[in-house]
Amino acid sequence: MSVQERKARERAERERLIVATARELAEQQGWDAVTTRRLAERIEYSQPVLYSHFRGKREIIGAVALEGATELATAVRAAAAAAHGPRARVAALARGYLDFAERNPAVYDALFQLDGGLPYAQEDTPEPLKDAFAALLETLGEVAGEGVAPGLFTEVFWAALHGLATLTRAGRLPPQDAERRVELLVDRLAVL
Amino acid sequence: MSVQERKARERAERERLIVATARELAEQQGWDAVTTRRLAERIEYSQPVLYSHFRGKREIIGAVALEGATELATAVRAAAAAAHGPRARVAALARGYLDFAERNPAVYDALFQLDGGLPYAQEDTPEPLKDAFAALLETLGEVAGEGVAPGLFTEVFWAALHGLATLTRAGRLPPQDAERRVELLVDRLAVL
DNA sequence: AAACGATCCTAGCACCGCTAGACAATCGAG
DNA sequence: CTCGATTGTCTAGCGGTGCTAGGATCGTTT
Known part of the structure; x- marks a missing residue:
């Protein structure tokens, strides 16, 4: 059995x-x-080896996305935890999110821009993705305001952050006023 | 001269x-x-003809984007003009924008998701792009609130709309609550 | 040691964006 | 009207893409 275990380990x-x-x-x-060629060359195997692990390039993107989701959740929770008071927590969450997007653009793309073949916003959505949303919900749910579903509020806030992240990086928004935009977003959307 | 004019006309x-x-x-x-092959076949010319009009595929995307920008500006202005009162105008603008994105996904992608080689948010930004932003500014500038620059407010509101549009279409947000998300966004962001 | 299976690679498919160079049609000059 | 030059268009091909069939090779098991 040990041989098979070793092989499985090496495969993983x-x-x-x-x-x-x-x-x-x-x-x-x-x-x-x-x-696939460059990737194969870098790992020092031939192309077909990739296809013994993943169905295709799309699944590789999906794997990177899942990895990124876990890290995004951690980053967002850490940012929120370091701040005191609802206002500061939400602002810290927003900055933490945008910071993650800026520092890991490829991972962010794998998560939210490219097609990694992952189901989103469904029952069979992979746990890391659900958890990343949960990380947002934990902080944002507190400032949703009266009569507003925390999930719905989180979706809207997230969409706004996503818009800022993508438009800024694509050069559609000038980068200099980024901080003021975050301030405005937090002050207006969150009910404190 | 008439021959050359005819040729120029045919080229255009x-x-x-x-x-x-x-x-x-x-x-x-x-x-x-x-x-480029499929496109050439559809217009019933050979591939190289495309390159006598555009530098490459990117520029073709850019041309579609410019066309779309003009239409988006028109759609947004029409939506806003049909509503009375600041609140209704902003809500109508938001719905008009999202509606345009949903009905013209490829054009929307050419504008804001793909690389069409166009400069955004600069002096040499093409007029249609500037005008599309101006169309948003016209309505949104009125509800920016005290001490908030209309341009900055418009950027934030636009980013939020963009986030909703892209995340919804990519299946990252469930489509059913779209209207409630718009309501929330308008009620919170706009100062009435 | 020999035969078997799993593992991996070479070679190739159809497609991509893009371009060089041959060809034909049109134009202007004599 | 004819002939050369110019313009326009096409065929063919380059190096690249994602992906896969089939044969060789290796480690394992008997």
């Missing part, structure tokens, strides 16, 4: 290598540069 | 045909299906 290890390498390559040169 | 006509066909194909089957 290689799968992690693939995901980590894809992520690294995407952060360095963008997702367009993540081709 | 063919260029319109290319853009219209690209847009049509994108709306029907998505931008991934808009390949």
Whole structure:
């Protein structure tokens, strides 16, 4: 049995290598540069090996997305926990979210811009994705205000953050007023 | 001279045909299906003809984006004009914007998701893009509130709409509560 | 040691964006 | 009207993409 266990371990290890390498390559040169050939070369295996782990490129993106979701949840919770009082917590959450998006653009794209073949907002949504939303909900639910469903409020706040993150990075919004936009968003949306 | 004029006219006509066909194909089957081969076949010319009008596929996307910007501006202005009172106007603008995004997903992508090679938020930004933002500003500037720059407020409101539009269409947000999300956004962000 | 299975790679498919160079049609000059 | 030049368009092809079939090779088991 030990031999099979070792093989399974090595296989799992290689799968992690693939995901980590894809992520690294995407952060360095963008997702367009993540081709199956380049990826295969970097992990020092041939292309078909990738397909023994993933159905295709889409699933690799999905794997990076799941990894990113866990980290996003952690980042958001850490940011919120470091602040005191509802107002400061929400502002910290917003900055933490945007900061994550800015520092991990490829991961953010895998999560919310590209097609990783993952189901969102459904029962069979993978746990990391649900948890990332839950991390937002924990802080934002407190400032939803009277008669507003916390989930709905979180969705709207999240959408606003997502819009700021993507439009800013794509050069659709000038980067300099980012902080003032966050302030405005927090002050207006959250009921304190 | 008349011969050259006719040729120029025919050239311009063919260029319109290319853009219209690209847009049509994108709306029907998505931008991934808009390949230079398919596009050339649909306009009944060979591939290289495309490159005598545009530098490449990116510029074709850009041309569709410019067309879309003009339409978006018109749609937003029409929606706002049909409503009376600040609250109703802002809500109508929001619905008009989201409606445009939903009905013209490929055009919306060309504008705000894909790279059309256009400069945004700069001095040399093409007029249609500036005007689309201006259309938002006209209505949203009135409800920015005391001490808040109309431009900044418009940016935030726009980002929120963009987030709702993209996340909803990508299946990241459940579609059923769309209207309630708009209501919440308008009630909280706008100062009436 | 030999045969078997799992594992991996070479080679290739159809498609992509883009372009060089041959060809044909049209134009202007003599 | 003819002939050369210019303009316009096409065929063919380049290097790249995601993905896969089929053969070789390796480690394992008997």
